Amino acid sequence: MITGELKTQIDGIWNTFWTGGISNTITIVEQLTYLIFIKDLDETETRNERKALRGFKYTPLFAIYKGEKDEVNQQDFRWKNLKEMDVNARHNIFTNTVDGVFPFIRSLGQNKSLFSTYMKGATFGISKPSVLDQVMEKLERIDMTNQDTKGDIYEYLLSKLEGGGTAGQFRTPRHIIKLMVELMQPTLEDTICDPSAGTAGFLVAAKEYIDKHNEMTELDKHSEHINKTMFNGTEFDATMLRIASMNLYLHGVEEPNIVDVDAVSKDNTVSNAYTLVLANPPFKGTIDKDSISVGLKNVTDTSKTELLFLALILRQLKTGGRAAVIVPDGVLFGSGKAHKSIREEIIANNRLEAVISMPSGVFKPYSGVSTAIMIFTKTGSGGTNNVWFYNMLADGKSLDDKRNLLVDEDLFMAFAFGDGFEKADQDLKLAVHEKFNLPQILDHYRYIKSDFFKKMHAVNGELLQINDLPLNLGFGQFLENTCTHDYSNRTSQSFLVPFQEIKDNDWDLSINRYKEIVYEEVIYDAPKDILKRINSINILREVIAKQLEQNLS
Incomplete structure (x- = not known):
C-alpha cells in the first residue's frame, strides 16, 4: 500500500495528468504503465550490457535500422536518452506512429504472439509536450528498484475511482502472494496459471521463485518452456492484459500466454492443462447464468464467481496438479447447495491439504472481507486424510485501514520480496511471531508434508515420544517449536482435522467449527x-x- 513520500509523489503525477487535460483514471494508468515499461526496458538493457562484460549473451532490445524516411536509432527510445532530449523533440518521438516509441513497443515479442497482439492496442495519449516532460521528470525521482512499487501505483490509481476494485476484485498484497508461492514451491517442470491474472502478480512471483532456485544452465535448458508455455492466465480487461503482458515481459517471459477471455464463460474451454494454479479470484461477483460454462455448473450450480472459479480450477488442473487459492470465508461455511457441492468435490473427490484462515484486515483499506487460502491437489479419486488448519492472527501489518508495519521493515521486505526469510535466525523468527505469523506458516506446512512429521507425530498430529537423534527428527531443518508442536491441539493456531469429522460437519471448513477456545475462569x-x-x-x-x-x- 502506498503511504508517505511515495503517495505524495504519485499524487503529484496524478495532478499533472489532470491539469494537463487527462482525467480518465484508466487512461492515466495506461499511460503511466507505458512510461514505466519504457523505463524498465532501459534498465533491463543496462543490466544485460553489464552482464555481457562477463560473457552473458543476449539480443539487444534497441537497434539501428533504415526507416521509411531516415535511419532510425532505437537508442533514442531508451529512458536515459529520452529524459535528456528537448521537450518537443521527445514528444515527437512518442507521437511518431511509424518509427517512434510506440511502434517499437508494439514490435516487441514475436509476430502473432499474444504479447504483440495486446500491445497493438497501445497508443500514446499525452497530447501536450509539457505534460510528458513533467510526468517523466517526476517518475525519474521515484525509486522503482522494488518490483512491487509498480503494483502499488496501479492499486492506488484504481482506488481513486473504484475503491480498490470492481466485482470483488482486489489486488493481493505482495507478502501474501510471496507466502503462497513459497508454500507451493513451483518448479521448472510446472505449467502455471492464474485464471484471474490482473497485473500478473502471482505469475511474476512464481517466475522470481524459479529464477532464484535454479542454476542458469537449467533455466537456459528450459527457456522455450519458460518463454512460451509455463506462464498462463486469463483476463478480460484490455488494460490489465497489456499491464500483465508487460510485467511478465520485463521479468524475462518473452511470450506470456495471457488470454483475453472471461474465465468462467463458455468461451474458455481449457481443461487438464496446468500443474499449478495460483489465484485470488473475484469475490461476490455474479455472471449471467446463460454464459457460464456448462461443465462448471455441473460441479456447482451457481452464478457466484468465487464458487465458479474453484470449479474452473479443478477442471483446468491436470491430475496431480495443485492449487493455492484465496477464497472469502463464505465459501468455507456457506450452507447453500452450491457451496456444499464445491466443498464436497474438493474434499471427497480430490485432496484438500490446508485451509489457512487470514485476518479480515489483510485487504484493508479496500475491503474488510475475511478470507482464507485453500491448498488442494486434483486427484479425481479422493485422498483427503487430515486437513491442516492454521489461524493466521498477524501478517506483519496493522489490521486497520493504515496497514502500518509492525515488524522491522528490512525484516518484512526480506520475506515479502527477497529470500523467503531464510536468512533470519531462529531466535528472530520466534521473536516476531506474535506480530508476523508467515514464517511459522511456511515452516509448519513444510514440516507436515515432510517425512520427519511421521517420525514424531501420530496420524492425527499427536506428539509421540521418540528416542532418536535430533537431526534425524528434523530439528536441524525446521524451527525448534515446529518439530515439538502438538498438531492435535485445537487450542493452538496450527492443528489437523480428520476427513471424517469434516464430512460429518457437512463439509464445513470454517476454522471456528473445529478450533477449541479456552475460557479462563474468573x-x-x-x-x-x-x-x-x-x-x-x-x-x-x-x-x-x-x-x-x-x-x-
Whole structure:
C-alpha cells in the first residue's frame, strides 16, 4: 500500500495528468504503465550490457535500422536518452506512429504472439509536450528498484475511482502472494496459471521463485518452456492484459500466454492443462447464468464467481496438479447447495491439504472481507486424510485501514520480496511471531508434508515420544517449536482435522467449527461483599463532601 513520500509523489503525477487535460483514471494508468515499461526496458538493457562484460549473451532490445524516411536509432527510445532530449523533440518521438516509441513497443515479442497482439492496442495519449516532460521528470525521482512499487501505483490509481476494485476484485498484497508461492514451491517442470491474472502478480512471483532456485544452465535448458508455455492466465480487461503482458515481459517471459477471455464463460474451454494454479479470484461477483460454462455448473450450480472459479480450477488442473487459492470465508461455511457441492468435490473427490484462515484486515483499506487460502491437489479419486488448519492472527501489518508495519521493515521486505526469510535466525523468527505469523506458516506446512512429521507425530498430529537423534527428527531443518508442536491441539493456531469429522460437519471448513477456545475462569466476589464496599465508598464520599463544605464556609 502506498503511504508517505511515495503517495505524495504519485499524487503529484496524478495532478499533472489532470491539469494537463487527462482525467480518465484508466487512461492515466495506461499511460503511466507505458512510461514505466519504457523505463524498465532501459534498465533491463543496462543490466544485460553489464552482464555481457562477463560473457552473458543476449539480443539487444534497441537497434539501428533504415526507416521509411531516415535511419532510425532505437537508442533514442531508451529512458536515459529520452529524459535528456528537448521537450518537443521527445514528444515527437512518442507521437511518431511509424518509427517512434510506440511502434517499437508494439514490435516487441514475436509476430502473432499474444504479447504483440495486446500491445497493438497501445497508443500514446499525452497530447501536450509539457505534460510528458513533467510526468517523466517526476517518475525519474521515484525509486522503482522494488518490483512491487509498480503494483502499488496501479492499486492506488484504481482506488481513486473504484475503491480498490470492481466485482470483488482486489489486488493481493505482495507478502501474501510471496507466502503462497513459497508454500507451493513451483518448479521448472510446472505449467502455471492464474485464471484471474490482473497485473500478473502471482505469475511474476512464481517466475522470481524459479529464477532464484535454479542454476542458469537449467533455466537456459528450459527457456522455450519458460518463454512460451509455463506462464498462463486469463483476463478480460484490455488494460490489465497489456499491464500483465508487460510485467511478465520485463521479468524475462518473452511470450506470456495471457488470454483475453472471461474465465468462467463458455468461451474458455481449457481443461487438464496446468500443474499449478495460483489465484485470488473475484469475490461476490455474479455472471449471467446463460454464459457460464456448462461443465462448471455441473460441479456447482451457481452464478457466484468465487464458487465458479474453484470449479474452473479443478477442471483446468491436470491430475496431480495443485492449487493455492484465496477464497472469502463464505465459501468455507456457506450452507447453500452450491457451496456444499464445491466443498464436497474438493474434499471427497480430490485432496484438500490446508485451509489457512487470514485476518479480515489483510485487504484493508479496500475491503474488510475475511478470507482464507485453500491448498488442494486434483486427484479425481479422493485422498483427503487430515486437513491442516492454521489461524493466521498477524501478517506483519496493522489490521486497520493504515496497514502500518509492525515488524522491522528490512525484516518484512526480506520475506515479502527477497529470500523467503531464510536468512533470519531462529531466535528472530520466534521473536516476531506474535506480530508476523508467515514464517511459522511456511515452516509448519513444510514440516507436515515432510517425512520427519511421521517420525514424531501420530496420524492425527499427536506428539509421540521418540528416542532418536535430533537431526534425524528434523530439528536441524525446521524451527525448534515446529518439530515439538502438538498438531492435535485445537487450542493452538496450527492443528489437523480428520476427513471424517469434516464430512460429518457437512463439509464445513470454517476454522471456528473445529478450533477449541479456552475460557479462563474468573471468580467474582459475592454480591453482598460488593454492596458492602459500595456502601463504604458512599459513606467516605459523604464525609469528604461535608469537610469540603466546612472549608468553603
